[in-house]
Amino acid sequence: MLNLLRKIFLLDLIQGLWVTFRYQQPKYIYTEQYPAQRPKIAERFRGAPRLNINPETGETLCIACNLCALACPENLIVVGSERDEKTKRKVLTTFTYDISRCMFCGLCEDACPVDALELTQDFELASYSREGAIWDRQMLEEGPRPTKYAW
Amino acid sequence: MPDGTFLDATELVLNMGPQHPSTHGVLRVILKLDGEKVIGTECVIGYLHRGVEKIAENRTYPQFAPYVDRMDYVAAVSNGLGYCLAVEKLLGVEVPPRAQAIRVILTELNRIASHLIWLGTHALDVGAITPLFYCMREREEILNIFEKYCGARLTTHAFRIGGLQYETYDTFESDVRAFCDMFLPKVDEYEELLTGNRIWIGRLRNVGILNAEDCKAYGVTGPLLRAAGVKWDLRKAQPYSGYEQYDFEIPTGTRGDSYDRYLVRIQEMRQSVRIIRQALDGLPGGPIMGKVPKVIKPPVGEVYVSIEAPKGELGYYIVSDGSTQPYRVRVRPPSFVNLQALDKMCRGALVADVVVVIGTIDIVLGEVDR
Ligand code: SF4
Numbered sequence: 055m056l057n058l059l060r061k062i063f064l065l066d067l068i069q070g071l072w073v074t075f076r077y078q079q080p081k082y083i084y085t086e087q088y089p090a091q092r093p094k095i096a097e098r099f100r101g102a103p104r105l106n107i108n109p110e111t112g113e114t115l116c117i118a119c120n121l122c123a124l125a126c127p128e129n130l131i132v133v134g135s136e137r138d139e140k141t142k143r144k145v146l147t148t149f150t151y152d153i154s155r156c157m158f159c160g161l162c163e164d165a166c167p168v169d170a171l172e173l174t175q176d177f178e179l180a181s182y183s184r185e186g187a188i189w190d191r192q193m194l195e196e197g198p199r200p201t202k203y204a205w
Numbered sequence: 206m207p208d209g210t211f212l213d214a215t216e217l218v219l220n221m222g223p224q225h226p227s228t229h230g231v232l233r234v235i236l237k238l239d240g241e242k243v244i245g246t247e248c249v250i251g252y253l254h255r256g257v258e259k260i261a262e263n264r265t266y267p268q269f270a271p272y273v274d275r276m277d278y279v280a281a282v283s284n285g286l287g288y289c290l291a292v293e294k295l296l297g298v299e300v301p302p303r304a305q306a307i308r309v310i311l312t313e314l315n316r317i318a319s320h321l322i323w324l325g326t327h328a329l330d331v332g333a334i335t336p337l338f339y340c341m342r343e344r345e346e347i348l349n350i351f352e353k354y355c356g357a358r359l360t361t362h363a364f365r366i367g368g369l370q371y372e373t374y375d376t377f378e379s380d381v382r383a384f385c386d387m388f389l390p391k392v393d394e395y396e397e398l399l400t401g402n403r404i405w406i407g408r409l410r411n412v413g414i415l416n417a418e419d420c421k422a423y424g425v426t427g428p429l430l431r432a433a434g435v436k437w438d439l440r441k442a443q444p445y446s447g448y449e450q451y452d453f454e455i456p457t458g459t460r461g462d463s464y465d466r467y468l469v470r471i472q473e474m475r476q477s478v479r480i481i482r483q484a485l486d487g488l489p490g491g492p493i494m495g496k497v498p499k500v501i502k503p504p505v506g507e508v509y510v511s512i513e514a515p516k517g518e519l520g521y522y523i524v525s526d527g528s529t530q531p532y533r534v535r536v537r538p539p540s541f542v543n544l545q546a547l548d549k550m551c552r553g554a555l556v557a558d559v560v561v562v563i564g565t566i567d568i569v570l571g572e573v574d575r
């Protein structure tokens with residue numbers, strides 16, 4: 055009997071509808087107005103790479119040890135270096151990082167002995183061409199350059 | 206006069222997928238139909254094949270770890286755990302208790318996330334759209350914890366061979382506890398939406414029945430096996446990563462149909478919360494990285510380690526030839542094996558039930574094709 059009444063009055067469906075009705079209040083709105091409203095990115099987020107420079111001297115922290123390139127599963131880091139005749143030390147010349155192949159696993163960051171290479175909170179990596187996804191040393195140090203157009 | 210018209214044709218072959226939204230990715234199923242009745246199915250897979258096992262042969266052991274996240278991307282943490290455990294066994298490395306406990310917390314969170322995706326999409330396939338939004342909302346909280354812990358949301362690469370790379374962040378414990386407190390009432394809410402719902406029961410009850418014998422014959426594991434009434438969970442049967450310390454139950458069903466699987470997975474989410482709470486209460490201190498050599502070069506040998514992933518038994522079989530790169534890595538993905546039973550479950554069912562059966566197996570095509 056009770057079962058029949060439940061059936062007639064659609065109690066099982068009303069129960070579900072009540073759940074959705076409870077969420078009508080505006081405080082349950084979860085929409086994020088993305089470009090206007092920036093998401094909060096965690097500190098450890100692995101996003102765009104950056105090659106840190108010493109803020110006092112403006113020189114790069116990288117010692118051109120090539121460990122990051124060896125650690126990377128995708129082999130996408132190329133470290134160019136030359137030997138400084140005076141100090142007999144290796145000096146960084148070029149550094150290319152192909153973010154189109156990067157999977158942001160963080161192994162390169164972990165491998166770096168001097169914390170020169172770092173994956174930052176920047177997550178907007180779109181570019182208009184494939185070449186734009188290959189970051190050179192300047193771009194890694196200064197951040198991505200805004201694209202310039204002919205018009 | 207032709208021998209027969211199309212009206213006499215008894216068998217109709219219909220192609221479903223690979224772009225069908227309810228095949229959960231790129232699964233193609235060839236259906237043989239007699240009217241509305243399915244008389245046979247054939248799966249065509251491989252659309253998402255990336256050769257992960259072959260990639261492993263050209264990577265060092267630590268380098269391969271991020272790739273396993275890309276197999277079952279919904280439960281990346283579990284994949285990483287299985288791989289790390291296998292290499293650790295090969296190396297004979299002991300993982301510190303703190304790392305083990307944190308691993309358990311993260312994998313259980315991931316189990317909840319995976320089941321939430323399953324619940325949302327499965328309900329969506331059947332026609333209930335609302336649960337998807339609610340499930341995604343709760344999953345977001347889990348992903349936020351992952352993001353704060355290891356810096357990535359989906360393909361986390363959270364574990365390293367021998368332990369963990371990252372120590373927990375400052376508010377980790379309170380975040381996870383807050384999630385647990387928030388989550389249990391939400392599970393009740395899903396149940397309010399679905400468990401008693403007449404349409405939901407009508408679509409799921411007695412659909413896709415697979416009894417215990419069939420499950421064993423097909424090698425089906427995970428919630429499908431448990432819904433058939435077999436109390437088999439690798440976390441209890443062969444405990445790994447310290448699961449023997451935790452007190453939890455293995456939910457089982459009786460009929461082995463889609464509805465029982467739904468109930469089993471819902472209960473599993475509750476049990477996961479229970480495990481997480483116990484692990485947090487007894488979170489030991491100490492180091493998070495075991496004694497792993499700088500260059501990982503396991504001795505010659507082979508190893509098979511399996512864990513209870515959200516979808517079933519996930520196994521890694523690794524052969525080492527003594528170099529820094531594995532000689533062979535073979536993955537036993539739960540989805541791939543469970544998908545075999547699709548034909549058995551679909552035979553005699555209606556076309557609309559095929560969608561339910563695919564949903565109830567809980568496949569991720571990244572894992573089926575690897
Ligand atoms: S994040 Fe991973 S894939 Fe990307 S450059 Fe670093 S090591 Fe290579």
Ligand code: SF4
Nearest residue numbers: 116117119120122166
């Ligand atoms: S590991 Fe660090 S220091 Fe070495 S080459 Fe890479 S960025 Fe430079």
